[in-house]
Each structure stands twice: as structure tokens, then as C-alpha cells.
Amino acid sequence: MLDLALGAFAEVLTPATLGLIALGLVIGIVIGAIPGLNVPLAVAIALPITFKLSPIGGLAMLVGIYKGGTYGGSISAVLINVPGTPAAAATALDGAPLTRQGKAGKALRMSLYASIIAEAVSDVALILFAVPIALIALKIGPPETFAVGLLALALIGVLSEGNMLKGLMAGALGLFLSTFGVDPLTGDFRLTFGFHALSGGWSFIALVIGVFAAAEALVQVERPRAVPVATGAVRLSEPQHRLTREDWRRALPAIARSTPIGVLIGAVPGIGAAVSAYLNYGISRTLSKEPERFGQGAIEGVAAAESGNNAVTSSTFVPLLTLGVPGDVITAIMLGAFLVHGLVPGPALFEKESAFVAAFFAMMIVTTLVHLVIGRLGLPLFVQTTRISNKLLFPAIMILSVTGVFVTTNSYFDVFTMLGFGALGYVMLKTGFPIAPLLIGFILGPLIEVGLRQSMIMSRGSLDIFVTRPIAAAFLALAVAVVAVVAWRERRGGEVGIGGKT
Amino acid sequence: MPRDAWVALAVAAASAVSLWELARAPGTGAFVKTTTFPTVVCALLLALAVLHLLGAWRRRAAARTATATVTGGSAARAAALFGLTVLYIVALPWTGYFATSALYFGAASLLFGNRRPVSILVAMMVVPLALLLFFEKYMVVLLPAARLFE
Numbered sequence A: 001m002l003d004l005a006l007g008a009f010a011e012v013l014t015p016a017t018l019g020l021i022a023l024g025l026v027i028g029i030v031i032g033a034i035p036g037l038n039v040p041l042a043v044a045i046a047l048p049i050t051f052k053l054s055p056i057g058g059l060a061m062l063v064g065i066y067k068g069g070t071y072g073g074s075i076s077a078v079l080i081n082v083p084g085t086p087a088a089a090a091t092a093l094d095g096a097p098l099t100r101q102g103k104a105g106k107a108l109r110m111s112l113y114a115s116i117i118a119e120a121v122s123d124v125a126l127i128l129f130a131v132p133i134a135l136i137a138l139k140i141g142p143p144e145t146f147a148v149g150l151l152a153l154a155l156i157g158v159l160s161e162g163n164m165l166k167g168l169m170a171g172a173l174g175l176f177l178s179t180f181g182v183d184p185l186t187g188d189f190r191l192t193f194g195f196h197a198l199s200g201g202w203s204f205i206a207l208v209i210g211v212f213a214a215a216e217a218l219v220q221v222e223r224p225r226a227v228p229v230a231t232g233a234v235r236l237s238e239p240q241h242r243l244t245r246e247d248w249r250r251a252l253p254a255i256a257r258s259t260p261i262g263v264l265i266g267a268v269p270g271i272g273a274a275v276s277a278y279l280n281y282g283i284s285r286t287l288s289k290e291p292e293r294f295g296q297g298a299i300e301g302v303a304a305a306e307s308g309n310n311a312v313t314s315s316t317f318v319p320l321l322t323l324g325v326p327g328d329v330i331t332a333i334m335l336g337a338f339l340v341h342g343l344v345p346g347p348a349l350f351e352k353e354s355a356f357v358a359a360f361f362a363m364m365i366v367t368t369l370v371h372l373v374i375g376r377l378g379l380p381l382f383v384q385t386t387r388i389s390n391k392l393l394f395p396a397i398m399i400l401s402v403t404g405v406f407v408t409t410n411s412y413f414d415v416f417t418m419l420g421f422g423a424l425g426y427v428m429l430k431t432g433f434p435i436a437p438l439l440i441g442f443i444l445g446p447l448i449e450v451g452l453r454q455s456m457i458m459s460r461g462s463l464d465i466f467v468t469r470p471i472a473a474a475f476l477a478l479a480v481a482v483v484a485v486v487a488w489r490e491r492r493g494g495e496v497g498i499g500g501k502t
Numbered sequence B: 001m002p003r004d005a006w007v008a009l010a011v012a013a014a015s016a017v018s019l020w021e022l023a024r025a026p027g028t029g030a031f032v033k034t035t036t037f038p039t040v041v042c043a044l045l046l047a048l049a050v051l052h053l054l055g056a057w058r059r060r061a062a063a064r065t066a067t068a069t070v071t072g073g074s075a076a077r078a079a080a081l082f083g084l085t086v087l088y089i090v091a092l093p094w095t096g097y098f099a100t101s102a103l104y105f106g107a108a109s110l111l112f113g114n115r116r117p118v119s120i121l122v123a124m125m126v127v128p129l130a131l132l133l134f135f136e137k138y139m140v141v142l143l144p145a146a147r148l149f150e
Helices: A002-012 A015-033 A039-050 A055-080 A086-100 A104-138 A142-159 A164-177 A196-200 A204-220 A245-267 A273-287 A299-310 A317-323 A329-340 A347-352 A354-387 A390-409 A412-430 A436-458 A470-492 B003-024 B036-058 B060-066 B075-095 B097-111 B117-138
Strands: none
Touching (some): A002 A354, A015 A039, A015 A055, A086 A104, A086 A436, A104 A245, A104 A354, A142 A164, A142 A470, A164 B036, A204 A412, A245 A299, A317 A329, A390 B097, A436 B036, B075 B097
């Protein structure tokens, strides 16, 4: 066993593999930070390059892109309130207010450290508990997925406290928008109004970029005399950019709670990092003694969202390695890298290719450590973004938004849609409608609908299936508890909703 | 009527039209039909919008002062940026990525209050060129070419 581990680390700790990990991380962070460019796209583009490399070297580069990209989305979310990835939208809720308060370094540091802690725990969970986690994940069927979706949906209420009706309307609008286009189960078209371009539904990337980036630009253009957050060189050593003991006291419980939840969510195929980020953000707010701090620059909000987001990065490999089933688009693409090298993921991989599996596990750990180093080295550079004037920053963001959507979808319709969602986000901001529930509704819509309909088919139309399956029943009970907490807080009437751009 | 009530009115109208569209669609599928979930969500959205409208009607004086979370500035500038961006997207396939983006950057920067010609000119060249090189050379994704000059 020790020989296997030593051999694995010896294979990974070579200059070539370390270089590929670093290259993958840098590419991933850059791609992740650019709105519109997504990690699956970067992994897909890099995939053919890895065919010529050793199995571990190639996978190291892809894993680097994946981990770096998942973290990179938070950089633009914190600095310019434009999430680079959908999951980072939850980080923007408290990261962007911290930047506006002149504490960008604090938010970036917490984002990095929470991500690294979550990744490390996720790595360990993958190595030590891959099989038990896979067995739990196998028990998550449509009823459980539906129940998780409802639990996350109940958190819309949490995010809307003090502004309940508007929050619920935004959430229902998000759910409604997710139902356009082709039906995921039967392939029938619905709500297309005879318009062919709508047959694929609304583009999620256009929605995220529109309601965040374009809406922010439309709001900022009204303030031509606004000055940058920082006017001189920003030094991370300044007190406002450092994490204090009080910050860690607030953040650690959130990280400790969000990470295991994120690990489990990552192991379940089809749920994903965005649900994990929002779910954990909502849970942290629900359990907080000072929920009114959330949305105003709560460091624990950044910690919960980021640890929830990054905790999925290693556990998504659980179904792939143990069952040979890719849990999301990224692992599906990576399956290609395994197969090209003659490695067939599944139970047999652990028996026949134990040296490779050990090297893969070692590579995951080393990637997390290199991620910490590269992320930390990048912080002084990233934080300088706060010095850029709106007069240059937002025109560039608008061009980037248009380019990002075009590159991802290759459709002018989706580019116009992005702008339309920008106008929607602008109107919502102007009239006090929170944006987070809209996104949550859009993400959860397919999860809930498909879960419900598949469950009904499984039970031949009986709703009993949701109470007779213990995991589903537990999630539904939690959802009811969340609704009860929100109702109690609303009744108490002392809470303040998270305002502005939520 | 408060501004948020106008939003609720628009949402109610859109929900009503969508409900009509869903009612016309033939629902297929076992136990829960294709149109069931969208219909339920749409009805919920309509109910919430109507509730909001009723609340706004009752408390319209208070709502007028309480709802604007983003204040100041002129909506005309936002409308101008929106219109400029529409023009940008329309022009992209005709005048190509680089030229259109450069012109858009200059105009948008002026709209954001930039009055430094050197800074505008430099950024007009650097930003689109950097993006063009990044996407076409590194990402191997083709950006719109100028159809007018082909």
C-alpha cells in the first residue's frame, strides 16, 4: 500500500506533470473568470492535446482546468459583480458588496481558501469513501432528486426574507422560463409560440450573463461620475484586505457545513455545482443568527457559496471511477481521455489498474496544492481590477458578454436574448426584485420537473413514493422545516431582506 | 402606479398569454403531462403577480418611495447603452468583430463619461484585438467576419 502511494506521488511529482497541472489551472482560472466561457468548453478544447500525453499527465491538465475554472468564476463575481460561471453567482451575493466596501482582498482570500479547503476534503472523500459515497449516490433516484430540488427551491424563501412576494415572483419566473422549448422527457415542444429559435428553450448562459453583466452595465452607465473602488495600487497587506480571526470564526462553520453537502451533491449525477453553491448559501443564511448580514458583505456567505461550489470538483469523479458513469458534462468529456489511453472506468479499474488509480488520486491532491499556490500568487494581480475605471471596464464587459454568449451558443438569437435578460435584470434591480431567486428557479426547474414526472411513472401515479423512500422523505421534511423557519422569521417581522442585487 | 406594479402587470400579462398557449397545446406523457408543470408554474406566477398588484394598489403611496433600490442617474443613458448594444449586435455579421467591437467600445466609453481621447483610442484597439486573438488563436473559435467586405 505504502509502495503504491509512494509510486503514485513519484509519478505525479515530476516537472512535466506539475507543469501540466499548473498550465491547466491557469487556463481554467482565466476561462472561469471570463463570463460566457465555460469549463466544459475549455476541457473539450484541451482534450485532443491530452491524447499525446501520458494518461496521468493528460488527466492532470484536464483536472487543473476543471478545478481552476470552478474557482475562477468567483474572481469576476467578487471584483466586478459579474460571475464567470453560474455557480459563482452565489459568491457574487456577498463578494461584490465586500468589494464595494473596499474589502476585495478579503473576499478573494476567503473565496480561494474556502475553495481549497473544500477541494481538499473532496479529494480525501474521493480517495477514502468513493465506494460508500457511490452506494449512497445510487440510492438517489428521481424522487430524491425532486425532493432535493424542492428543498433548494424552499431556500428562495430564505433569500427573499423581507421582500417575500417579490422573491417568490422572481423564483416562479425563473421556474417558468426553464420550461420553454423541448420537453426533456417526451421531446414535445411547448411555449415556443411557433418560434423555431425558442425550441431549445432560453439559454442559461445568456440568462446569467444578461441579469448580471449586462444589467450591471446598464445600472452603472447611469453613474458617469462614479469612481473606481481603489484609485492607487492595491496592496493585499492592507488591513481591510486581510482575513481576521473574527472572519474565520464566522466562515469556518459555513465551510464545515457546506463542504460535506457539496461532496454528496457532486457524487449524484445531474445536480451540479450551481445547485450546491446556492443550496449551501441558503442553508448558511437560514442557520445564521444574523441573516440580515447576508447580501451585505457577509464573509460567511462567500465561504458557504465557494466551499459548496468547489466541494463537488473531486466527488463528481466518484460515479465515473466506481461505476463508469459520468455524473456531468465535464466528467463525460474526461471519460474520453480515459478511454483513449485504454482505461475503462468502473469497478475493474481498481483491480486491473491500481497503480493508475493511485496516481490519479495523488494527482487530485497535488492539483489542489498547486491550485492554492497559483491562486495565492494571482491574488495581488486580480485585486488590481478594482482600480480600473467604469469608463473602460464596462464597455469591455459588454463586448465580452456579447462575445462570450456568441462563442458558447453561436447564435445571434441568444446574444439578443442576453441583452433582453440584461434589460430584465435592470428593471428588476430598479424595482427591488431580487435576482438570485430567478436564477435558482431556472436551475431547479428541469431538476424538479423531471424528478416529479419520473417519480410518477415509477409509482404509477402515486404520491406515496415521496414519503415511503426515506431519503426523499428526509429532504422533503427539511424543505418543510426551511419554510417554517422563513414563515416564523417573516411573522416575527424583524428581518431585513438582502437588498439590491440578490 | 408604482414602478414595481408595472413589472407585476407585465408579468401577469405574459403569464396569461402563456397559459392560453399552454391550454391550446396537446399535452402528452404518462401521469404528468408535458404541459402540466409549466401550467402550474405559470398559474402560480399569475397568482403572485395579481397578489402583488393588489398589494401595490392598496399601498401605492408607500410603495412609491420604498421600492426603488437603485437610485440616481438617468434611465436615458441606460436606454442609450441598450440601443447602442442592439446596433452592435446587428452590425457584427456585416462589419466584422474587430471593427464593430472597436467602434462600440469607443461609443460605450463615451457614454460611460470617458472624455480622454487617447485612453479611448488605445482601449478601442487593445480590447477587441486581445479578445480576437484569444478566441481565434487560442480557443480556435471563429468570431464574426465582415460580410460587407467579402
